[in-house]
Structures are given as structure tokens and as C-alpha cells.
Amino acid sequence: MSKILVIGHQNPDTDSITSAISFSYLQNALGKNTEAVALGAPNEETQFALDYFKAETPRVISGASNETREVMLVDHNEFQQSVPDIEELTILAVIDHHRISNFHTATPLYYRAEPVGCTQTIILKLYKEHQIEIPSHIAGLMLSGIISDTLLFVSPTCTDEDIKAAQELAKIAGVDPEKYGLDLLKAGTNLSDKTAEELISLDAKSFEVNGKKVRVAQVNTIDYMDIFSKKAEIEAAISRQVNDNGYNLFLLVVTNILDSDSRIFATGSSAQVTEQAFGIKLENGEAFLKGVVSRKKQIIPQLTEALSN
Amino acid sequence: MSKILVIGHQNPDTDSITSAISFSYLQNALGKNTEAVALGAPNEETQFALDYFKAETPRVISGASNETREVMLVDHNEFQQSVPDIEELTILAVIDHHRISNFHTATPLYYRAEPVGCTQTIILKLYKEHQIEIPSHIAGLMLSGIISDTLLFVSPTCTDEDIKAAQELAKIAGVDPEKYGLDLLKAGTNLSDKTAEELISLDAKSFEVNGKKVRVAQVNTIDYMDIFSKKAEIEAAISRQVNDNGYNLFLLVVTNILDSDSRIFATGSSAQVTEQAFGIKLENGEAFLKGVVSRKKQIIPQLTEALSN
Numbered sequence: 001m002s003k004i005l006v007i008g009h010q011n012p013d014t015d016s017i018t019s020a021i022s023f024s025y026l027q028n029a030l031g032k033n034t035e036a037v038a039l040g041a042p043n044e045e046t047q048f049a050l051d052y053f054k055a056e057t058p059r060v061i062s063g064a065s066n067e068t069r070e071v072m073l074v075d076h077n078e079f080q081q082s083v084p085d086i087e088e089l090t091i092l093a094v095i096d097h098h099r100i101s102n103f104h105t106a107t108p109l110y111y112r113a114e115p116v117g118c119t120q121t122i123i124l125k126l127y128k129e130h131q132i133e134i135p136s137h138i139a140g141l142m143l144s145g146i147i148s149d150t151l152l153f154v155s156p157t158c159t160d161e162d163i164k165a166a167q168e169l170a171k172i173a174g175v176d177p178e179k180y181g182l183d184l185l186k187a188g189t190n191l192s193d194k195t196a197e198e199l200i201s202l203d204a205k206s207f208e209v210n211g212k213k214v215r216v217a218q219v220n221t222i223d224y225m226d227i228f229s230k231k232a233e234i235e236a237a238i239s240r241q242v243n244d245n246g247y248n249l250f251l252l253v254v255t256n257i258l259d260s261d262s263r264i265f266a267t268g269s270s271a272q273v274t275e276q277a278f279g280i281k282l283e284n285g286e287a288f289l290k291g292v293v294s295r296k297k298q299i300i301p302q303l304t305e306a307l308s309n
Numbered sequence: 310m311s312k313i314l315v316i317g318h319q320n321p322d323t324d325s326i327t328s329a330i331s332f333s334y335l336q337n338a339l340g341k342n343t344e345a346v347a348l349g350a351p352n353e354e355t356q357f358a359l360d361y362f363k364a365e366t367p368r369v370i371s372g373a374s375n376e377t378r379e380v381m382l383v384d385h386n387e388f389q390q391s392v393p394d395i396e397e398l399t400i401l402a403v404i405d406h407h408r409i410s411n412f413h414t415a416t417p418l419y420y421r422a423e424p425v426g427c428t429q430t431i432i433l434k435l436y437k438e439h440q441i442e443i444p445s446h447i448a449g450l451m452l453s454g455i456i457s458d459t460l461l462f463v464s465p466t467c468t469d470e471d472i473k474a475a476q477e478l479a480k481i482a483g484v485d486p487e488k489y490g491l492d493l494l495k496a497g498t499n500l501s502d503k504t505a506e507e508l509i510s511l512d513a514k515s516f517e518v519n520g521k522k523v524r525v526a527q528v529n530t531i532d533y534m535d536i537f538s539k540k541a542e543i544e545a546a547i548s549r550q551v552n553d554n555g556y557n558l559f560l561l562v563v564t565n566i567l568d569s570d571s572r573i574f575a576t577g578s579s580a581q582v583t584e585q586a587f588g589i590k591l592e593n594g595e596a597f598l599k600g601v602v603s604r605k606k607q608i609i610p611q612l613t614e615a616l617s618n
Binding site: 103106113114 | 410412413414416422438605610
């Protein structure tokens with residue numbers, strides 16, 4: 001029997017990579033033969049967590065059907081965010097905290113989604129339900145996922161369950177969640193060695209509404225100028241992606257993790273729709289979004305609504 | 310705040326109706342304001358269970374958006390099996406044991422699916438996870454769902470978890486699962502007062518493969534002749550449905566619950582595909598399928614495969 005691959009989404013973030021690791025560990029403890037893999041190299045934030053807790057970096061794959069027939073998905077379900085040959089594979093399980101869209105299976109499966117801030121909060125429940133002990137390095141990775149997805153508990157996606165889970169995991173991992181959390185998030189804002197092209201691809205998601213192709217990239221920072229000082233290069237990189245992929249809207253969301261605000265930069269034939277979506281006025285394609293940090297709760301639904309009209 | 314409606318699938322079977330009741334009870338115990346409703350009147354089997362355990366028959370609705378914005382789905386997810394105005398509603402939760410198909414949401418939700426024989430087996434876990442006590446009449450209804458969906462534990466969809474859940478629920482309900490189970494299943498085979506039209510609509514599901522419209526109706530019996538003695542009327546009723554709805558294949562599956570076999574009757578321009586799907590030869594549109602009792606495991610996947618070629 002070939003291994004079951006446990007896979008997070010493309011442009012993996014910390015939740016995606018660490019959830020693959022923690023869910024694979026759980027499945028193996030329950031007798032399955034699984035391996036956590038990733039659809040891209042860890043970003044700086046994720047690498048910080050992997051190094052801190054001395055965990056192995058998951059193998060990067062670009063397809064799965066050459067080595068297995070069975071996969072489990074974590075932190076995503078939409079096929080366009082998954083391994084490109086997903087349609088050829090049997091999906092045994094999904095653990096996720098997103099909407100369900102562009103997803104279907106031929107047979108019944110295990111699907112566990114909850115409207116919480118992080119996949120790891122759900123995975124912690126699964127460890128408890130199966131009474132499997134969590135090793136301290138796995139707990140540290142799980143905590144990292146929660147801190148990353150909730151921006152240290154300030155995102156509107158963060159629930160009481162996420163906070164309680166983080167506290168519990170921090171205890172097992174032996175770290176102070178606030179102190180470790182800020183170090184983790186800061187590590188993710190070190191983008192000095194990234195090209196503009198890499199920067200707008202680090203954490204980007206695509207979707208379609210009403211025949212319009214939309215891509216929303218998000219970058220965390222502790223100083224907007226770190227990003228906007230490179231605006232000309234970034235503009236050029238976005239224009240290339242818009243042309244190459246036919247996006248009607250490319251939205252770059254730059255989030256200040258210390259102030260919990262964002263600045264957006266909108267490009268494409270549908271860029272104006274952001275004015276209606278967020279009740280703002282674009283200036284040179286830019287605008288400030290006070291209190292906005294969550295793509296899932298404060299960006300995608302508003303864009304979807306505005307594009308549906 | 311209007312009530313959240315808890316809804317099973319169209320042409321409701323015992324699992325669908327009783328899962329709406331048991332999940333609604335659980336949600337209300339957890340502080341939500343929900344009501345179990347149904348997309349059709351209970352069949353004879355379900356009515357037997359409702360009467361036996363002195364439970365109220367859920368209100369039948371044909372749409373939900375006139376009275377609520379929020380629903381929870383049990384025992385199904387595919388929109389064509391749900392309330393007709395499902396696209397206008399927010400789906401807060403899904404508890405199911407089927408494949409996922411033609412399903413999508415705009416926002417994150419609670420989704421719990423497991424590849425077990427019955428929705429009630431999953432709902433029992435939820436009661437335990439939330440430490441909510443199950444009243445004996447609810448336990449009886451939950452047991453009825455499991456017996457119905459697994460044909461008293463003989464269906465290949467039946468798992469060890471379903472059997473254990475049924476034993477546990479039978480104890481709370483104070484019934485002998487084998488004796489009560491046979492009475493329940495027999496009640497469902499009493500179709501003497503049904504017209505041919507009703508008979509082929511009692512438990513029927515539609516889907517599309519490769520542009521072909523397929524409908525698979527299933528009827529339980531303890532004597533094939535109860536059904537096939539009315540073949541002329543049934544044929545006429547099926548022909549009407551094929552013409553009215555443009556089905557390429559209408560498959561009637563008559564399952565003998567005592568012998569755990571089925572006879573099928575295939576109509577429509579794609580009727581021949583059943584020969585390839587099940588490795589049989591149709592005679593006057595009919596064939597015998599030894600050991601076949603599960604539409605989900607032994608009919609739909611084989612038809613889907615054959616129609617995909």
C-alpha cells in the first residue's frame with residue numbers, strides 16, 4: 001500500500017503546513033500510513049516555527065497521482081487551491097475551516113469543518129476524541145498555526161475555542177503564547193529577500209464570481225513602507241500576473257499586524273468594485289481599510305457580494 | 310430571531326426524518342432555537358417509528374426562505390435533494406454520510422460527514438461530545454434511522470460504529486434491536502395502498518453523469534411479487550416520469566430485506582448501461598442482483614462509472 005498523502009493548500013501558510021504535520025501524526029497514531037507533504041516551500045514565518053520546534057520540513061510535491069491514489073486535505077477544500085491532479089485522487093478526509101466551494105467527491109468521506117479561526121483548533125479536538133497524546137513539538141506547531149491564522153488572536157475569525165486551544169497547546173509546548181506569537185509573526189514580515197513576484201504569490205488565493213477571475217494576495221508587515229516603498233516593482237509584477245492569468249481583479253492586501261489594519265492595492269478591469277465592496281475611494285489604486293485583517297471574513301465576502309450585483 | 314430549520318432530504322426516509330428530529334433536539338439543548346421539518350410526509354416505515362416512540366411528525370415544508378434565513382441540513386448535501394430555495398439560505402451546519410456533490414457555501418460552516426452507514430451514528434457522537442443526555446424516545450428514533458439505512462445491519466454501508474451505536478441506543482430506548490428492527494422494516498414494505506406513481510417516488514434520488522439524467526428509486530419488500538405483480542402500472546408510471554423529466558435512465562431497485570438481494574427494472578434511452586454497470590443481462594428491462602441492497606455503495610458508483618465511459 002502506498003502512503004496516504006496529507007496535503008495543505010497551494011502557497012502554503014503556517015496553518016496549512018503545520019496542520020498537515022499534526023493531522024498526519026494523528027492519523028499515523030491511529031494506524032494509518034500517511035505522510036505530510038506541502039504544495040510549496042514554507043514561508044519565513046512557517047520556517048521559524050519549524051526551526052523553533054525542531055520539526056522536519058515537509059516534502060514539496062507538485063502532483064500526487066504518481067505516488068498515491070489517496071489523499072487527505074487540510075486547511076482547504078476548493079480544488080483550484082489543491083494539488084493540480086486532485087480530480088484523479090480519492091479524498092479520504094478533509095479538515096478545514098473555510099467555506100465549501102468547487103469541491104466534490106464520488107464516494108462518502110470524512111469531512112470535518114467548523115467555523116473557527118484555525119484548522120489546528122479542530123485537529124486538537126480530534127486528538128482529544130481519539131485520546132492521542134500530543135508531543136510537545138507537535139503542540140508547538142499547532143499553536144503556531146493558530147497564532148498565524150488569528151494574527152495573535154486579533155482577527156475577527158478568532159473564536160473563544162481558538163484562544164482556549166492555543167492556551168492548552170502553549171502549555172504542552174512550554175512557550176508563552178504572546179511572546180512566542182509576536183516573534184513568530186515578526187519572522188513572517190521579514191520579506192527583505194523576496195522579489196516583488198514572490199511577495200505577491202506568498203499567500204494568494206483565486207476564485208471566480210459572476211465570470212470574473214479574482215486573486216487576493218495578503219502580506220503581513222510591521223511597517224507599510226516595507227512594502228509600499230517597492231510599489232513600482234510590485235505594480236509591474238501584478239500587471240504581469242493580471243495579463244498572464246486574465247484576472248479581472250488582483251487585490252493586494254498589506255496587513256499591519258501590530259495595528260491590525262490593512263492597506264489595499266487594486267489592479268485589473270474590475271478594480272473599481274473594491275470601492276463599493278469596502279465603502280472606500282481608491283487613490284492611485286490604493287486605500288486604507290481600518291480594522292481589516294481577515295481575508296476570509298472582511299475581504300472575500302464583501303468582494304463576492306459586490307461582484308454578484 | 311426566526312427559527313433555524315433542520316431539514317432532511319426530499320422523498321424523506323427514516324434516517325432523514327429522525328435525524329432532523331434528533332439533531333434539532335441536540336441543537337436546542339445547546340441553546341439554539343431550531344425546528345425539525347421535512348420535505349415530504351413520512352413513509353410507512355418512518356410513521357411506524359414515530360408512532361412507536363410517540364414522537365411528533367415534523368411539519369412538511371416546500372420552501373424555507375419565507376420563514377427563515379438559516380438552515381441546517383441532515384442526511385444530504387446535494388442541492389437538488391434539498392429544499393428548492395436552498396441557494397437563498399445560509400447553511401449553518403451539515404451532518405451527513407454521503408459523497409459531497411453540487412454543494413457550496415459563501416461562508417465557513419459546521420460540516421460533519423463520516424463514511425458510516427447512517428447519519429444518526431454521527432449524531433450520537435455529537436451528543437456524547439457535548440455531553441447531552443438522550444431521551445429514550447429520541448434514542449428510539451435514532452435507532453430506527455440506523456436500522457433503516459443499514460437494513461438491520463446487513464447493508465455493505467454498515468460499519469462497526471453503526472452496530473455499536475444501535476446497541477447503545479436500543480438500550481436507552483428499551484427495545485430489542487433485532488425484534489423491533491424487523492417490525493420496523495416490515496412496516497415499510499406495506500405498500501398495498503400506494504399507487505404506482507407513489508411507489509416509484511417514495512425513495513428516489515436524481516443525479517447527472519456526463520450529461521445523462523439518472524433517477525434511482527428503491528423500494529423494500531419481503532416478497533418481490535408484491536411489486537412485480539403490478540409491473541404494467543409501474544412501467545406506465547415510470548414512462549410518464551421519464552417523459553416529463555427527460556431522464557436518460559430510470560432505475561427501480563426492489564430490495565428483498567429478508568434475503569438481502571434486489572431485482573432491478575431499467576427504463577430510458579441509457580437503460581442498457583446497467584448491463585455493463587452490474588455485469589448482468591436485462592430481460593424485459595429486468596435483472597436480479599445477488600447480494601445488492603445498497604444504492605449508495607452497490608448501485609450509484611457502478612452506474613456513475615459505466616456512464617462516465
